[in-house]
Amino acid sequence: xxxxxxxxxxxxxxxxxxxxxxxxxxxxxxxxxxxxxxxxxxxxxxxxxxxxxxxxxxxxxxxxxxxxxxxxxxxxxxxxxxxxxxxxxxxxxxxxxxxxxxxxxxxxxxxxxxxxxxxxxxxxxxxxxxxxxxxxxxxxxxxxxxxxxxxxxxxxxxxxxxxxxxxxxxxxxxxxxxxxxxxxxxxxxxxxxxxxxxxxxxxxxxxxxxxxxxxxx
Numbered sequence: 588x589x590x591x592x593x594x595x596x597x598x599x600x601x602x603x604x605x606x607x608x609x610x611x612x613x614x615x616x617x618x619x620x621x622x623x624x625x626x627x628x629x630x631x632x633x634x635x636x637x638x639x640x641x642x643x644x645x646x647x648x649x650x651x652x653x654x655x656x657x658x659x660x661x662x663x664x665x666x667x668x669x670x671x672x673x674x675x676x677x678x679x680x681x682x683x684x685x686x687x688x689x690x691x692x693x694x695x696x697x698x699x700x701x702x703x704x705x706x707x708x709x710x711x712x713x714x715x716x717x718x719x720x721x722x723x724x725x726x727x728x729x730x731x732x733x734x735x736x737x738x739x740x741x742x743x744x745x746x747x748x749x750x751x752x753x754x755x756x757x758x759x760x761x762x763x764x765x766x767x768x769x770x771x772x773x774x775x776x777x778x779x780x781x782x783x784x785x786x787x788x789x790x791x792x793x794x795x796x797x798x799x800x801x802x803x804x
Contacts, residue, residue: 608776609773610776647660648660711740738767
């Protein structure tokens with residue numbers, strides 16, 4: 588079995604299995620945590636509105652902190668949006684998702700995908716440079732922060748190399764790209780990348796609790 592066949596076959600199946608199991612394991616562990624009963628009288632029953640509202644308003648910083656967090660917020664949105672465009676707008680990715688889920692949608696032009704990929708890499712590099720030069724961020728950073736950054740930027744970088752046919756045979760570049768994506772799948776449930784899922788759970792839970800207590804969001 589060559590490297591590409593391995594990446595498209597056993598490695599893909601195992602990485603997807605680990606991704607799904609890991610996410611279910613993390614979410615189940617959170618949902619099964621014992622909670623203290625709240626005997627206070629609820630001031631509102633529209634807790635789902637509170638959950639949705641907090642998810643939305645916490646997606647942007649309060650104006651009091653906007654100047655201090657402008658760089659972080661801007662760069663974060665750039666690489667998240669760029670990554671979403673690459674993942675969901677590139678034709679080969681859409682065809683893969685169609686094979687898995689049976690649904691598809693129109694693809695974006697390759698020029699848009701390449702620009703979004705380059706923008707994503709640039710934003711991720713800017714995030715890492717800031718982490719390395721900021722004394723506070725550098726002090727609180729650990730292996731998870733650096734490795735999560737690595738497994739995020741590597742699929743984008745290798746994907747651009749494969750699309751441009753730079754550095755090696757296309758089959759080799761494609762295999763490395765697929766393996767880097769599978770590494771991301773494996774790491775996702777167990778590192779800080781899981782925040783992409785848990786952020787909505789935590790914000791929604793907090794918003795629902797605030798709404799129940801009648802707090803103004």
